[in-house]
Amino acid sequence: MNTRTQGFTLIELLVVIAIIGVLAAILLPTFSDAQKRPNDTAALQCGRAIVAFQATANLTRGSYASALTDMGPDVQESCTTAGVSVALNNVRADNPGAGVSQAVSTSATNYAFQVFHPRGTGYYLFNQESATSTGERLNRLYRW
Structure with missing residues (x-):
């Protein structure tokens, strides 16, 4: 009676481990960037809140505010509260x-x-006098 042990060979196991390793190497950076994107969005929302405040501040006060603490509750919530x-x-x-x-x-x-x-993964710039094409109007994320 000839009995044969069933199972996987060493080569088959090594191939499976190699495939898992390649998939992990591809997916882990994508997953970590996906976790950072909401923080970049929070930074963009903060920038937009500052721009909205400054537009009205210049009309009502006659000058722009420089300190974040002088910019009202919307800016405080979008910037300070969000970190x-x-x-x-x-x-x-x-x-x-x-x-x-x-x-x-x-x-x-x-x-x-x-x-x-x-x-986050980078920073946004804003310069009111810059053209949109320069990337200094909150339209470009500069990566670290």
């Missing part, structure tokens, strides 16, 4: 640990800032 950081336009905020002032660069005719979430 978004705001940096002056001339300060490099090109990494998640960048020091920020939670303020906006202002002049008589312009305002500019950078917004980012420390757990």
